[in-house]
Amino acid sequence: MVEKMRIGVVGCGNIGKVHAKAIKNLKDAELAAVSDQWRTNSESVAHEFGCAWYTDHREMMAKENLDILTVCTPSGTRLDICRAAADARVNLLIEKPLDITMKHTSQIIELAQEAGIKLGTVFQLRFMPLYSGLKKAATDGRFGRLIMGNAATICFRSKDYYLSGGWRGTRALDGGGALMNQGIHTVDLLLWIMGDVKSVFAYAGNLTHDIEVEDTVTAAVEFKNGAVGTIQATTSVYHGINKKLEIYGTDGSAIILDEDPLLWQFREDREDDSSFLHGHAPVSAISPIVEDTWAHEQAILDMMGAIAEDRQPFVSGMEGEKATELVLAIYKSAETGKRVDLPLARE
Ligand SMILES: NC(=O)c1ccc[n+]([C@@H]2O[C@H](COP(=O)([O-])OP(=O)(O)OC[C@H]3O[C@@H](n4cnc5c(N)ncnc54)[C@H](O)[C@@H]3O)[C@@H](O)[C@H]2O)c1
Structure with a gap:
């Protein structure tokens, strides 16, 4: 039996819930854990979708043996989270926009390259x-x-x-x-x-x-x-x-x-x-609510394929930039x- 890929979500707001639902819909993926700076947010998403919850994404990555971290926090918060994922060698699928400055987008791309992890941007359309x-x-x-x-x-x-x-x-x-x-x-x-x-x-x-x-x-x-x-x-x-x-x-x-x-x-x-x-x-x-998770499911499936086949995700970090x-x-x-x-x- 092929092992399911373990996926964690950071940021449990509007789009974080869409990611959690999309991951749950994929038969080869496991929603391992979610994390949010606010306990109430991560706990409620974890209860709704049945997974572990954290208030610290570094701790989540240290404990949960994740294959992929999907990043669903506000657009200007990506860099620290990506640094933590690169340190933990966890592949990154980041919501649009990849980041909001050229300095940070290029740093995120460099971090992923140096760590040898996949980096994808969610442009689900x-x-x-x-x-x-x-x-x-x-x-x-x-x-x-x-x-x-x-x-x-x-x-x-x-x-x-x-x-x-x-x-x-x-x-x-x-x-x-x-x-x-x-x-x-x-x-x-x-x-x-x-x-x-x-x-x-x-x-x-x-x-x-x-x-x-x-x-x-x-x-x-x-x-x-x-x-x-x-x-x-x-x-x-x-x-x-x-x-x-x-x-x-x-x-x-x-x-x-x-x-x-x-x-x-x-x-x-x-x-x-x-x-x-x-x-x-x-x-x-x-x-602002994304009702249909189908396109997000395709983005997550594509990231799983990129890892399994050792290729770039369809919408890479550079495309996102x-x-x-x-x-x-x-x-x-x-x-x-x-x-x-x-x-x-x-x-
Ligand atoms: N692809 C799409 O169609 C789509 C749709 C909506 C939002 N987005 C993107 O998703 C991101 C989040 O948007 P949203 O509408 O879900 O926002 P939101 O405010 O509903 O949720 C953000 C969540 O992140 C948490 N958070 C904030 N800073 C954090 C940090 N440093 N560490 C951990 N958790 C943190 C907040 O507590 C909150 O629960 C944005 O970048 C937005 O552009 C994409």
Whole structure:
């Protein structure tokens, strides 16, 4: 019998519970333990899902012989946790964003490399058939020459949402607002499909919320392959859309609105398109709750496969870093009023 991989979760809030549930749903995984800085949080998740609980992730890793630690703490808290996992030689699957600064993302990547552990970022949308179908259409050349790519997250978050965790909407722990937190999923999809970005020019502001960071941002993007595009994010409109992705090329056009393909038009049709062009339950544009754990299960399964097959996870640490870098470049442009070229300095 193949032994189950032992997985621990650190951070037992909103997404930590999704991870615990996703791990429980996987037959080759065992939810060994959870940890949170607050005993009430780790104890209640442990009781709900049946595992050990801790208030210190170092102690959890010392005692639980984990194969994987999934990191579900606020975005600005990753580095110390990753250092502890690297010391304990435990593979890391980190929620998006990988971190909120270039200095920390590169330190996390270095720590993992030096410790010889796998490092993955959770961008679960990449596993959804609609988005992997879109990516395949691009890699198969069905768009012809890519001309334009637009990504938007035009959603709503209430005052109560920002008050629901002391870290939300703070520079130190959220690292940004509508783009670093909500919009980064479509930033990752856009980068994945369109390729690396050469430069950005952006405007950002705080239009409706009493938070330190932006609640609205718009950016013009120039890709390395010569294509152009836009990135937009806001948490200020009711009720908006969760995400919209538009990819245009000389031979095809696709628009995905939430989980629906609004437009899927190529010079050449393919019969197998129908296998993924069916609608999925849309993700809410007004709620931060992830109801369906399927895509998270795929991200965890992929990390297990990366360990078993000794390969990179599908969304590696370096891939995760790219999305953070683009978000930070957009912030820098909005702040300075200047065009910003990538790559950014790692310090
Ligand atoms: N992939 C997705 O769709 C998705 C969805 C929601 C959140 N997230 C990401 O997950 C992370 C957490 O978001 P959330 O909404 O679950 O937040 P949350 O506030 O609901 O939960 C965070 C938990 O971490 C604990 N915590 C904070 N600092 C800690 C530390 N240093 N050590 C141990 N525990 C600590 C808190 O007590 C809390 O229980 C964020 O980075 C967010 O961007 C991803």
